Amino acid sequence: MVDLYPSRIDNEPKIFDRKDPVVYSEGTDLAKGPLNREQVASYEKNGFLLLKNFFSTDEVTKMTGELNRLWDENRTVDSPEVIREPESDEIRSIFDAHRKNEEFNRLARDPRLTDTISQLLGSNVYVNQFRINFKPGFKGKEFYWHSDFETWHVEDGMPRMRAISCSILLTDNHSYNGPLMLIPGSHNYFVSCVGETPEDNYKSSLKKQELGVPDNESLTWLVEQGGISTATGPAGSLLLFECNTMHGSNGNITPLPRSNVFFVYNSVENALVEPFSGLKPRPDFIANRNPETPVLTG
Amino acid sequence: MVDLYPSRIDNEPKIFDRKDPVVYSEGTDLAKGPLNREQVASYEKNGFLLLKNFFSTDEVTKMTGELNRLWDENRTVDSPEVIREPESDEIRSIFDAHRKNEEFNRLARDPRLTDTISQLLGSNVYVNQFRINFKPGFKGKEFYWHSDFETWHVEDGMPRMRAISCSILLTDNHSYNGPLMLIPGSHNYFVSCVGETPEDNYKSSLKKQELGVPDNESLTWLVEQGGISTATGPAGSLLLFECNTMHGSNGNITPLPRSNVFFVYNSVENALVEPFSGLKPRPDFIANRNPETPVLTG
Numbered sequence: 071m072v073d074l075y076p077s078r079i080d081n082e083p084k085i086f087d088r089k090d091p092v093v094y095s096e097g098t099d100l101a102k103g104p105l106n107r108e109q110v111a112s113y114e115k116n117g118f119l120l121l122k123n124f125f126s127t128d129e130v131t132k133m134t135g136e137l138n139r140l141w142d143e144n145r146t147v148d149s150p151e152v153i154r155e156p157e158s159d160e161i162r163s164i165f166d167a168h169r170k171n172e173e174f175n176r177l178a179r180d181p182r183l184t185d186t187i188s189q190l191l192g193s194n195v196y197v198n199q200f201r202i203n204f205k206p207g208f209k210g211k212e213f214y215w216h217s218d219f220e221t222w223h224v225e226d227g228m229p230r231m232r233a234i235s236c237s238i239l240l241t242d243n244h245s246y247n248g249p250l251m252l253i254p255g256s257h258n259y260f261v262s263c264v265g266e267t268p269e270d271n272y273k274s275s276l277k278k279q280e281l282g283v284p285d286n287e288s289l290t291w292l293v294e295q296g297g298i299s300t301a302t303g304p305a306g307s308l309l310l311f312e313c314n315t316m317h318g319s320n321g322n323i324t325p326l327p328r329s330n331v332f333f334v335y336n337s338v339e340n341a342l343v344e345p346f347s348g349l350k351p352r353p354d355f356i357a358n359r360n361p362e363t364p365v366l367t368g
Numbered sequence: 369m370v371d372l373y374p375s376r377i378d379n380e381p382k383i384f385d386r387k388d389p390v391v392y393s394e395g396t397d398l399a400k401g402p403l404n405r406e407q408v409a410s411y412e413k414n415g416f417l418l419l420k421n422f423f424s425t426d427e428v429t430k431m432t433g434e435l436n437r438l439w440d441e442n443r444t445v446d447s448p449e450v451i452r453e454p455e456s457d458e459i460r461s462i463f464d465a466h467r468k469n470e471e472f473n474r475l476a477r478d479p480r481l482t483d484t485i486s487q488l489l490g491s492n493v494y495v496n497q498f499r500i501n502f503k504p505g506f507k508g509k510e511f512y513w514h515s516d517f518e519t520w521h522v523e524d525g526m527p528r529m530r531a532i533s534c535s536i537l538l539t540d541n542h543s544y545n546g547p548l549m550l551i552p553g554s555h556n557y558f559v560s561c562v563g564e565t566p567e568d569n570y571k572s573s574l575k576k577q578e579l580g581v582p583d584n585e586s587l588t589w590l591v592e593q594g595g596i597s598t599a600t601g602p603a604g605s606l607l608l609f610e611c612n613t614m615h616g617s618n619g620n621i622t623p624l625p626r627s628n629v630f631f632v633y634n635s636v637e638n639a640l641v642e643p644f645s646g647l648k649p650r651p652d653f654i655a656n657r658n659p660e661t662p663v664l665t666g
Contacts, residue, residue, distance in 0.1 A: 208584055212619050245543035246596050248618065286506055290623040298544050298622060320546065321510050321619045324596055325588040 073346050074230070075223050077262045083285040084262040090231040092117070092257060092312060094192030094337070104186050113190065117257030117315035120301050124182075124308035125238065134240050134305075136173045137202050137329060140164055151355050160206060166355040168200040168333065177238075178333060186310070187234050187335040196361040198222075198233060198336040204329045210248050210322030215289055217256075218334070219314040220263060220282045224347045225271065226357035231257075232340040233313040238331040243302050248322030250309065253289075255296035256316035261288045272352045284316065292316055336361070371644050372528070373521050375560045381583040382560040388529040390415070390555060390610060392490030392635070402484050411488065415555030415613035418599050422480075422606035423536065432538050432603075434471045435500050435627060438462055449653050458504060464653040466498040466631065475536075476631060484608070485532050485633040494659040496520075496531060496640075498631040508546050508620030513587055515554075516632070517612040518561060518580045522645045523569065524655035529555070530638040531611040536629040541600050546620030548607065551587075553594035554614035559586045570650045582614065590614055634659070 074089050092114045093100065100110065105119075113119040125133075144152045144164055151165040168174040177183075178197050187195050205211075218235055222228040243249040261284040271281060301309045311317065313334070322328055336342075341361045345351050351359065372387050390412045391398065398408065403417075411417040423431075442450045442462055449463040466472040475481075476495050485493050503509075516533055520526040541547040559582040569579055599607045609615065611632070620626055634640075639659045643649050649657060 212621050246549050293623050318621050323510050325591050
């Protein structure tokens with residue numbers, strides 16, 4: 071397969087234009103919702119859409135309860151799905167939560183979500199990745215700028231830009247407790263990064279990303295074009311962002327933790343192929359290589 | 369001298385009530401300005417006051433030019449006044465800039481500043497510390513929560529809470545490029561920290577503070593009382609904050625650097641005594657022990 075988005079090959083960073091649509095459905099399929107015309111236009115232009123108070127307080131309470139339970143259960147568990155902070159033993163993320171937990175499994179199949187994603191991606195979708203993230207108070211570390219697609223393309227073999235990340239805010243996200251920052255419009259450019267991917271890179275990159283890191287000049291250029299937008303909102307808000315939207319977050323020294331549920335829907339027409347790095351694929355709990363099983367909408 | 373604010377002595381953190389006024393002048397002295405009644409009341413209640421666009425664009429340009437010049441001159445200088453980032457050789461702060469640079473010397477004597485500080489502190493004032501700070505884009509590190517007074521009291525022998533920090537924003541401070549965060553009302557409480565101060569602590573603490581660090585429980589309590597306020601504003605804004613106001617800042621992964629001029633006026637009636645740690649005082653470039661020379665207003 072031709073590599074439309076080469077990265078980690080050259081010694082010089084490059085910026086390519088996006089070669090894929092942002093919104094895939096058209097006409098009546100697009101018009102039937104759930105998102106209205108303004109919401110679709112905003113997503114298409116900016117590369118993300120924040121839907122405040124998408125989930126009720128009761129739903130948030132239930133999800134938070136499940137998150138805390140998984141947290142406690144995994145506190146001392148040594149499992150590849152449990153990712154810890156680089157400089158401490160604190161849990162940073164737990165992957166594959168939707169296969170371990172009924173509540174999160176149901177959440178991933180919630181038609182309010184899948185119908186929305188299908189409307190934008192113009193096809194059936196499946197869950198490519200599912201994790202819960204916890205950024206503790208006082209010592210939450212930053213997560214540097216990256217395009218999810220860059221990694222998924224190089225390390226997992228996602229061929230095209232036809233996936234959407236969902237982040238459900240489980241705590242209030244203020245401007246000061248390390249909320250997600252996004253660069254509006256950045257999804258229209260592919261920043262080809264320098265360097266070569268080593269074998270089993272994910273074992274360190276999930277703690278702290280050292281590869282697939284965009285260069286300062288490209289980031290400055292993207293911010294000059296689109297500025298920076300901060301996804302602040304109350305617990306229960308849903309952030310959808312296009313797989314190639316450049317995003318990151320600062321650390322969090324406030325006492326207010328920031329936790330969320332994060333999952334990725336990919337189009338069934340965009341199933342993973344061999345990684346474009348030429349290396350062996352990352353494990354299934356990071357990138358689902360069997361879309362057949364968990365097709366969620368029909 | 370009795371130690372009204374003991375810290376770094378016990379094994380348990382404690383919170384004491386403030387034993388000093390916040391605003392020292394009264395009656396006609398207070399009423400004559402430059403700050404109006406609302407501004408004084410806001411400062412007294414919150415422990416800080418942000419005056420947007422206090423300096424003109426021309427003045428900011430001049431200060432930025434001087435800052436950049438000092439930066440370039442000191443790039444490879446190995447001097448105690450030049451503090452570097454903990455994990456790189458990047459300059460973090462340059463102390464004593466007002467004694468090295470005519471522009472900053474004039475700034476420290478600017479009556480728009482000294483009259484304001486004298487109004488609040490009810491006496492003549494002198495510059496206790498003067499430095500320029502640079503938080504670079506992409507890799508600016510956080511500065512953890514602290515009360516300036518806690519350090520100045522323990523390590524420099526500042527007897528009472530009768531000093532004010534001034535921060536002049538030289539770049540636009542957005543919510544997302546690591547602006548100063550303050551806890552409103554925190555100046556009314558003294559958080560006594562655990563631990564003992566080692567000899568020459570300042571040599572590492574100016575890069576990364578490990579002592580005089582408030583405990584999580586006290587910080588949580590202060591934030592529950594007062595919330596968190598973020599000092600965002602355009603370049604040229606002036607932030608005044610009371611010496612005991614709890615403050616800190618998150619890191620900055622954005623391309624937008626955050627630099628400022630920071631200086632501290634102390635009341636001539638609050639001159640430094642022997643450090644309450646019992647150790648030898650920090651050098652003069654960090655804490656001016658000779659208020660006679662640079663009395664600025666009369």
